[in-house]
Amino acid sequence: MVSLNRSTTENEMVDAVQLQALLDERREGFSLARPFYIDPAFHDLDIDAVFSNEWLYACNVAEIRAPGDYLTMEIGETSIVVMRAQDGEVKAFFNTCRHRGSRICSESQGHVHRLVCPYHQWVYDLDGALLHARQMPAGFDREAYGLAPVNVEVICGMVYVCIADTPPDITRFRRSVAPYIAPHAPERTKVAHVETLIEDANWKLVIENNRECYHCSGNHPELLATLVEFALPDDPAGSAYFRGLMESQARHWDAQDLVHLPADGGNEFRCIRLPFHRGAVSFTPDGSPACLKLLGNLTDPDLGSVRMFRVPNNWNHFLADHIIHFRILPLSANRTALRTTWLVHEDAVEGVDYNIEKLTSVWRATNAQDARLAANNHLGVASKAYVPGPYAPSEFMLRNFTNWYAGKLAAYLEKTELGRRTFTLHAHG
Structure with a gap:
């Protein structure tokens, strides 16, 4: 807004x-x-x-062929990560750690086994789930702090993303x-x-x-x-x-x-x-x-x-x-x-x-x-x-x-x- x-x-x-x-x-x-x-x-x-x-073209699926392959994309001041998850699905997330907001991926493209925030080493799975948040107190709810997802559509191998809460219809x-x-x-x-x-x-x-x-x-x-x-x-x-x-x-x-x-x-x-x-x-x-x-x-x-x-x-x-x-x-x-x-x-x-x-x-x-x-x-x-x-x-x-x-x-x-x-x-x- x-x-x-x-x-x-x-x-x-x-x-x-x-x-x-x-x-x-x-x-x-x-x-x-x-x-x-x-x-x-x-x-x-x-x-x-x-x-x-709006739906934005991000990449071809061939650019993120294997689980852990990713690329980043900048929409104004907002960075997102488009990646291949462990189950082979294409996912996208806001490139923002749920701890204090640091960017997680600083390279334009790469491969990871896990997404690790370089600031305080919070660790996320390839599906965005928070796996580890060191020094957080007992009872800390990791499930509430997964990476924020971004809307994704794959059309004939072409990956489109939309950061709006409610994206426009892309069916036609x-x-x-x-x-x-x-x-x-x-x-x-x-x-x-x-x-x-x-x-x-x-x-x-x-x-x-x-x-x-x-x-x-x-x-x-x-x-x-x-x-x-x-x-x-x-x-x-x-x-x-x-x-x-x-x-x-x-x-x-x-x-x-x-x-x-x-x-x-x-x-x-x-x-x-x-x-x-x-x-x-x-x-x-x-x-x-x-x-x-x-x-x-x-x-x-x-x-x-x-x-x-x-x-x-x-x-x-x-x-x-x-x-x-x-x-x-x-x-x-x-x-x-x-x-x-x-x-x-x-x-x-x-x-x-x-x-x-x-x-x-x-x-x-x-x-x-x-x-x-x-x-x-x-x-x-x-x-x-x-x-x-x-x-x-x-x-x-x-x-x-x-x-x-x-x-x-x-x-x-x-x-x-x-x-x-x-x-x-x-x-x-």
């Missing part, structure tokens, strides 16, 4: 009337007003209203995307490579950059060697070449009972299968396979890419030969962490079936290019000359995203009754 009584300077204050006015003044089909992108106060609001009240998303993703068997993969890139831009600018390919032709030569930039099978801007490619590939996929038409995700998510350029089957410099061992039980390398996005922090590509997960988390008003994970078949052998350079080179280049674009965008938005500009027709996914975001803030105002009160947001760092 947003604190109403934090010490802050005048320029770090936002009141509900001002926020409601910004939402009311917002023009659909235009970028957001300047404060939404650059004001440190809105970073705190986004953590409370969006990231603390699960039901809609599973038919597209399941053939690629994300749960039967292994991690080939992981990179985290810190972008000097607000998280919404990072998302918006990803949600359009209007910028691709002028900035992503490596990506466009294989990727077709049109986002819909019936895109009115699509060329005759694209229409022919789409028709032939649709017949090819239909013959294999592969779902490909756009899912009805509204403003919340997007899922669609789209082709590569003719002769290309993967995100590699020459379009050849990045991994010779195909995913799951697939036998055809020419399946295009299932592009799946879900607000607020994840987009993905599911190919015949590998999977790429992208996860963003806001660090401040002007810094965002982008974590990219490349996965291949669980039995693929590095140096035999794939090599890291070929597997990752296209998206490593693309991520670096996007980071520069987003940082430059942030600098421009920070100018007093900035006013919201209109989206091009091809930027329809930005319209969806900003509508969703504005809706989250409006719902938060209503839920917390802040519309009748003034609140103060503290700027961190």
